[in-house]
Amino acid sequence: VGRPNVGKSRLFNRLVRRRLSIVHDQPGVTRDVISAEMRDPDATLLDTGGLGLSDARTPAAITRASERQVEFAIAAADLVLFVLDGLQPPTALDVRIAAKLRQTRKPTLLLVNKADFSDDAIDASEFHALGLGDPLFVSAEHGRNETPLREAIARKLDALRPVSPGDAPDNPPPAAKPVTLCLVGRPNVGKSSLGNRLLKSDRLIVSDIPGTTRDATAHAFAFKTRDGRKTAFRLIDTAGIKAAVKLASPVEYFSRLRSLENIRETDVVLLVLDALDGVTTQDKAVAGEAVRERKPIVIVVNKWDLVLAKFARGGGIPGCGSEREYRERYEAALRRQLFFTPGAPVVFVSALSGHEVSRMLNAAAKLHRTLDAKIPTGRLNAAIARLTERNPPPAVSGRRFRAYYATQTGTRPFRVKIFCNNAAKLTEQYRRYLEAGLVAEFDLAGCPFYFDLIGKPKHAAGAPYTSGNTLAARRAARGKAAEEDYTEITED
Secondary structure: OOOOOOOHHHHHHHHHOOOOOOOOOOOOOOOOOEEEEEOOOOEEEEEOOOOOOOOOOOOHHHHHHHHHHHHHHHHHOOOEEEEEEOOOOOOHHHHHHHHHHHHHOOOEEEEEEOOOOOOOOOOHHHHHOOOOOOEEEOOOOOOOOHHHHHHHHHHHHHHHOOOOOOOOOOOOOOOOOOEEEEEEOOOOOOHHHHHHHHHOOOOOOOOOOOOOOOOOEEEEEEEEOOOOOEEEEEEEEOOOOOOHHHOOOHHHHHHHHHHHHHHHHOOEEEEEEEOOOOOOHHHHHHHHHHHHOOOOEEEEEEOHHHHHHHHHOOOOEOOEOOHHHHHHHHHHHHHHHOOOOOOOOEEEOOOOOOOOHHHHHHHHHHHHHHOOOOOOHHHHHHHHHHHHHHOOOOEEOOEEOOEEEEEEEEOOOEEEEEEEOOHHHOOHHHHHHHHHHHHHHOOOOOOOEEEEEEOOOOOOOOOOOOHHHOHHHHHHHHHHHHHHHHHHHHHO
């Protein structure tokens, strides 16, 4: 914790050895609490927004919400790292933060950052006066005194939680790996509100101002699915993904990069849309990123409470006589616009009221289990034969695509190797037809599919099909070579 622009996020990234928090000279970039596991020592590290931010670029409502998140982080922590700027003496705001930390009676390490090369130019007595013990001079930029800092953290934590030999079992059972869910979508569709509903807590800053969320934040929670299984989830709330041409600042650029990285690391993508806006061009672009990374998708239509309210008041929506009719039309239009997500489950939810949020989690849990399914080779080949017979592939340069044999070679995503006459003869449209047919045949709605096409080997370029190139001639040549090998072995 600390005031804005003292280097908290840079120090956080150094301690967890990953670039998770966005680092920028602009004050107030970090808003939500960001958490990550650090090693040496083992601990969960939280990065918080700056306390006491007074910046015209940051709305007052977001500043207040960010400071509430800092208070939550301090209350949850076993140890507080109070970061100050070593290039100037403690400010009045630093003094107020120090007084607040003394009142909490939390163990605190006083870290004077930006001491890049030497301590000689820094008056240590000014930092002693804060009443939080001896300061440790560090440099988040250059890593100076990183090892002493880690050792100091380890000593504090060891003193807080001593472990006797009988406290823990010799071989504790391994914890089940949580299912990682990633909320993605364009700005202001309600991703953070939906995250708070799932976490049953105001852990994420919510505002009507687009672009409130900048860093991706991860939080754990548990949910009992429809079949009675208690499933551990890890929820990642991402910044709204804007088109690259609309990025107005480096902060937005790095926010977009973080969101795309989270899509790559997630198990199931929750694509959030707005119930009244329909599918926009930017929604299609965000969905395309998830498809490009071959991730399973649950399409979440948020703010459905607004639709229900319109019909409850009797006004409704022009052209639709009921909420059910509007839902059916919305889904039909959605399927047309997002045709490249065949069979993805669609859930109509409300983050505000909790409408059908549990259905969304059940759909995500089912998708996660389905990703490990095995497709019998015989059934796979029979399904492809039926699909090609029902709707023959189009002719390309006078020849049609023909599949000889197929077998599943992987999961997450499903990989199917197809031996065929010529991979170039399979058009993109017919590929989507086969994928959709197999998804429906094996109940794999929402799961990504990938074809690995193996065409027939070609003869040497420019070589005519003479008798030496015929199948009979090649078999005779192989037989003659085998006979020569046998003769050589027997003579030896």
